[in-house]
Amino acid sequence: xxxxxxxxxxxxxxxxxxxxxxxxxxxxxxxxxxxxxxxxxxxxxxxxxxxxxxxxxxxxxxxxxxxxxxxxxxxxxxxxxxxxxxxxxxxxxxxxxxxxxxxxxxxxxxxxxxxxxxxxxxxxxxxxxxxxxxxxxxxxxxxxxxxxxxxxxxxxxxxxxxxxxxxxxxxxxxxxxxxxxxxxxxxxxxxxxxxxxxxxxxxxxxxxx
Amino acid sequence: xxxxxxxxxxxxxxxxxxxxxxxxxxxxxxxxxxxxxxxxxxxxxxxxxxxxxxxxxxxxxxxxxxxxxxxxxxxxxxxxxxxxxxxxxxxxxxxxxxxxxxxxxxxxxxxxxxxxxxxxxxxxxxxxxx
Numbered sequence: 001x002x003x004x005x006x007x008x009x010x011x012x013x014x015x016x017x018x019x020x021x022x023x024x025x026x027x028x029x030x031x032x033x034x035x036x037x038x039x040x041x042x043x044x045x046x047x048x049x050x051x052x053x054x055x056x057x058x059x060x061x062x063x064x065x066x067x068x069x070x071x072x073x074x075x076x077x078x079x080x081x082x083x084x085x086x087x088x089x090x091x092x093x094x095x096x097x098x099x100x101x102x103x104x105x106x107x108x109x110x111x112x113x114x115x116x117x118x119x120x121x122x123x124x125x126x127x128x129x130x131x132x133x134x135x136x137x138x139x140x141x142x143x144x145x146x147x148x149x150x151x152x153x154x155x156x157x158x159x160x161x162x163x164x165x166x167x168x169x170x171x172x173x174x175x176x177x178x179x180x181x182x183x184x185x186x187x188x189x190x191x192x193x194x195x196x197x198x199x200x201x202x203x204x205x206x207x208x209x
Numbered sequence: 210x211x212x213x214x215x216x217x218x219x220x221x222x223x224x225x226x227x228x229x230x231x232x233x234x235x236x237x238x239x240x241x242x243x244x245x246x247x248x249x250x251x252x253x254x255x256x257x258x259x260x261x262x263x264x265x266x267x268x269x270x271x272x273x274x275x276x277x278x279x280x281x282x283x284x285x286x287x288x289x290x291x292x293x294x295x296x297x298x299x300x301x302x303x304x305x306x307x308x309x310x311x312x313x314x315x316x317x318x319x320x321x322x323x324x325x326x327x328x329x330x331x332x333x334x335x336x337x338x339x
Contacts, residue, residue: 013222040247047255051298058300062326065303069322074315093325100331101298190309197315
């Protein structure tokens with residue numbers, strides 16, 4: 001091998017090696033970037049499913065309280081079935097809630113695996129009482145990742161529609177009405193709202209509670 | 210013609226191979242750090258949003274900058290080469306009652322009972338860049 005041949009071969013080896021190394025580095029960078037995006041997607045779906053579950057109690061409370069007021073609120077005689085109203089309100093609110101958690105990068109869906117609502121005998125001075133529970137799953141997904149978290153909530157909803165007042169030593173069911181909606185779980189009351197109905201209701205044919 | 214060990218063609222080729230191998234090892238050693246980079250930025254943004262909106266801690270964007278070295282903003286930054294968008298969600302207070310015990314007045318603030326207490330503001334957003 002003469003001197004010219006040596007440098008020519010060495011140069012070729014260097015150029016080829018440099019080209020291979022550069023191609024490898026580019027491929028590695030692209031691969032690392034892709035891995036970074038996948039890692040971010042995995043974190044995002046986990047966070048979004050967690051967010052969905054985190055606010056589940058609020059969705060339920062919002063539903064059952066709104067249903068309680070729509071059904072009994074500042075009215076002398078409730079009509080219909082509270083549980084049906086509460087169930088459909090919860091389903092509707094959950095669907096709407098899901099739409100807020102979904103975006104172009106992350107899909108989101110909440111589905112009710114099971115729910116119940118039963119009238120129970122009031123024992124704490126309320127007029128009506130219901131046990132309400134739901135087992136719901138929250139799923140977030142992207143094209144490469146998916147995460148589901150389930151959450152179970154159970155409450156007792158207590159409603160007092162109006163209270164009697166004493167006028168001249170006589171019980172009279174009229175005048176300003178105070179409605180109370182309370183919700184408790186195994187830890188105690190989680191919500192207790194008083195509503196001053198500020199109206200006189202006609203209680204003809206409606207006995208005092 | 211052999212001039213000596215370090216200047217032979219074989220030795221030079223071996224050096225190139227060793228250098229290429231070393232560069233690949235170095236690149237791979239940095240692989241996981243690059244892969245975790247976006248998720249790390251996202252974690253900074255979520256921590257900021259969670260502390261500020263879910264836990265009510267008065268953390269500021271400059272606090273995050275000084276603590277993490279990352280730039281966080283609640284508006285879309287301009288001119289940053291790498292930006293990660295973070296989100297967190299906080300349901301609104303029911304009927305604007307910040308406490309579990311609340312008094313409401315019919316016709317004044319009971320419209321909250323007629324619809325879900327939710328709007329776009331439940332979505333909290335931050336953009337994080339290096």
